[in-house]
Amino acid sequence: xxxxxxxxLALLLACGTSHASEKIRIGLMGPMTGSWASEGxxxxxxxxxxxxxxxxxxGIPGKTxxxxxxxxxxxxxxxxxxxxxxxxxxxxAVIGTYGSAVxxxxxxxxxxxxxxxxxxxxxAIRLSEKxxxxxxxxxxxxxxxxxxxxxxxxxxxxxxxxxLHDSSTxxxxxxxxxxxxxxxxxxxxxxxxxxxxxxxxxxxxxxTQMRRSSPDLVFFTGYYGEAGLLxxxxxxxxxxxxxMGGDATNNPDLVKTAGVAAASGxxxxxxxxxxxxxxxxxxxxxxxxxxxxGNPPNSIYAVLAGDGFRVVTEAIARTNSxxxxxxxxxxxxxxxxxxxxxxxISFNExxxxxxxxxxxxxxxxxxxxxxxx
Amino acid sequence: MxxxxxxxxxxxxxxxxxxxxxxxxxxxxxxxxIGIYAILGLSLNIIVGHTGLFNLGHASFFAVxxxxxxxxxxxxxxxxxxxxxxxxxxxxxxxxxVARPIIHxxxxxxxxxxxxxxxxxxxxxxxxxxxxxxxxxxxFGIDRPNVFGMTLRTPMEFYYLILAFGAVTxxxxxxxxxxxxxxxxxxxxxxxxxxxxxGINTAHYKLAAFVVGAVWAGMVGNIYAAKMTIISPESFTFxxxxxxxxxxxxxxxxxxxGVILGAVLVVGLPELFRDLANARMLVFGxxxxxxxxxxxxxxxxxxxxxxxxxxxxxxxxxxx
Numbered sequence: 118x119x120x121x122x123x124x125x126l127a128l129l130l131a132c133g134t135s136h137a138s139e140k141i142r143i144g145l146m147g148p149m150t151g152s153w154a155s156e157g158x159x160x161x162x163x164x165x166x167x168x169x170x171x172x173x174x175x176g177i178p179g180k181t182x183x184x185x186x187x188x189x190x191x192x193x194x195x196x197x198x199x200x201x202x203x204x205x206x207x208x209x210a211v212i213g214t215y216g217s218a219v220x221x222x223x224x225x226x227x228x229x230x231x232x233x234x235x236x237x238x239x240x241a242i243r244l245s246e247k248x249x250x251x252x253x254x255x256x257x258x259x260x261x262x263x264x265x266x267x268x269x270x271x272x273x274x275x276x277x278x279x280x281l282h283d284s285s286t287x288x289x290x291x292x293x294x295x296x297x298x299x300x301x302x303x304x305x306x307x308x309x310x311x312x313x314x315x316x317x318x319x320x321x322x323x324x325t326q327m328r329r330s331s332p333d334l335v336f337f338t339g340y341y342g343e344a345g346l347l348x349x350x351x352x353x354x355x356x357x358x359x360x361m362g363g364d365a366t367n368n369p370d371l372v373k374t375a376g377v378a379a380a381s382g383x384x385x386x387x388x389x390x391x392x393x394x395x396x397x398x399x400x401x402x403x404x405x406x407x408x409x410x411g412n413p414p415n416s417i418y419a420v421l422a423g424d425g426f427r428v429v430t431e432a433i434a435r436t437n438s439x440x441x442x443x444x445x446x447x448x449x450x451x452x453x454x455x456x457x458x459x460x461x462i463s464f465n466e467x468x469x470x471x472x473x474x475x476x477x478x479x480x481x482x483x484x485x486x487x488x489x490x
Numbered sequence: 491m492x493x494x495x496x497x498x499x500x501x502x503x504x505x506x507x508x509x510x511x512x513x514x515x516x517x518x519x520x521x522x523x524i525g526i527y528a529i530l531g532l533s534l535n536i537i538v539g540h541t542g543l544f545n546l547g548h549a550s551f552f553a554v555x556x557x558x559x560x561x562x563x564x565x566x567x568x569x570x571x572x573x574x575x576x577x578x579x580x581x582x583x584x585x586x587x588v589a590r591p592i593i594h595x596x597x598x599x600x601x602x603x604x605x606x607x608x609x610x611x612x613x614x615x616x617x618x619x620x621x622x623x624x625x626x627x628x629x630f631g632i633d634r635p636n637v638f639g640m641t642l643r644t645p646m647e648f649y650y651l652i653l654a655f656g657a658v659t660x661x662x663x664x665x666x667x668x669x670x671x672x673x674x675x676x677x678x679x680x681x682x683x684x685x686x687x688x689g690i691n692t693a694h695y696k697l698a699a700f701v702v703g704a705v706w707a708g709m710v711g712n713i714y715a716a717k718m719t720i721i722s723p724e725s726f727t728f729x730x731x732x733x734x735x736x737x738x739x740x741x742x743x744x745x746x747x748g749v750i751l752g753a754v755l756v757v758g759l760p761e762l763f764r765d766l767a768n769a770r771m772l773v774f775g776x777x778x779x780x781x782x783x784x785x786x787x788x789x790x791x792x793x794x795x796x797x798x799x800x801x802x803x804x805x806x807x808x809x810x
Binding site: 150187188191192193194197198201202204205217218221222225229241243284285286289290312 | 616627
């Protein structure tokens, strides 16, 4: 009898100590299945690494952070379900997701449940124009990218510009925005504006059509797969017009698809690549990521998800609160110049990230991505 | 027998009516998705299950309904639920135009054309046809539906809307199944030549089945648009058509309970397997393959029709 009482007490104590560090749950909503699955997998890796690191150094005193993952499948219907599920799991904030339409399907669900949402790859402008108090994003908006794109196009003294997109939400938005900004510039004429069909193998038809309008520069706003094919087929037809891409062309697979010779000289816009990021913390992060998973992170969006996690945990630690209003108030008004993995982070009153993020990159003769001054 | 059925029906209705009170919003929303797909499955069941026409483009009718609701609601601010008949009509009209020239095609040929129609609709939506569909962005900012002055927001409120719509659907489709029209469709499925020989206008009945299925899919499209408040072409891909088709075939084509069970499995299982993270679609696929190997006719196939003979004849024949 005494013995069993002792055991019961010991058990109680054990339970007591394990509950002493309170758990803070942070959601991750990402495309773990579907066509963007590689992005989702890397987001998951980054967040788990950061959470373990934070817990190891007791980043939020007396509390541990736990990541709750939900798959949005890259599809609005699945995402709405994933968001409903996360909302019932007692999370304080959610990081994600990647696609803009997918994020849009979940915004109201998180807002109604008073959960902070920090999107990492959704660049569509309208997401932050709705005045939702708990919505933030660490990635820049399409209009910011279009502004930088137009700036670099003007700097190159281009007179005849071709714009090519792929009708996806993102590519179309960027192309439209760039066209609008250029409308005010009498020196640049847009001689071609059209879309290709993604996931085809042969783009010579549209390249020939584009060649007839003899542009000085082609601005392709679509994704890296098509960009690689375009570059290779452009070279095959001996057309030496320079190409520039949006940030969705930023992926090492571009060089693999196009071949080094065809890819060299290709310009693209991107948030700074992980290896070009200054700051000791970023270097340490990249090192521990490579150590744990065998390679550095490929996608900047996964690192941006990491930044979302870091600002949220910073806000929780500083306010010592998990109340959505207090945390979002801190993020909006007090967090200024936070040393993020992708540079300094501050948010404006809409929840958008402030400051210049985009840089111009060029592929060199060895297929490396070189930051342009 | 009839007594049993009535009691079972009352109990099921009762359970379904109070179910959301015991579930969290996530599971209620899973039920909502099951409900939407069950009604879509029932509408396709008229075409595939009863008439035996292979239609792998059902998502296109669903899309026409959803986009009709979204465009009329966002441009002219017509309350979204009032548009249910309009959505049905537009989807039905679309089906009539598309199906009229191809309705005489048999089996797999018809199937291929419907796949093509689905792709044409999806790509037309992406290309922002007539400047109305918002391209790949889709249409956002669709109003929440309003029922008797109450705005539906939470999954639980939508649950009752979908449940009511589902109940009406089941009732009407049951009536249809046991009508002259339903028998004619089954006759077509079993033996087209014999049906023609018995004086059934095959083209007319096939077309009618197509249009009825499409009208219903269009109305579900309206509810889907109202529930999501954003629709984009990603929601109406060929894969969606496949899912609806699988629901009908897996559950048991031609049978209302079968289709509902199919929707529960096809939409519900991936959610149950959510904890398996990356492997969840794998487990789901394996479960489907397993079911198709062991029950090719579907889980709850259509039962043969039973008719009680008039009393006098029965005695003369010596019982059943």
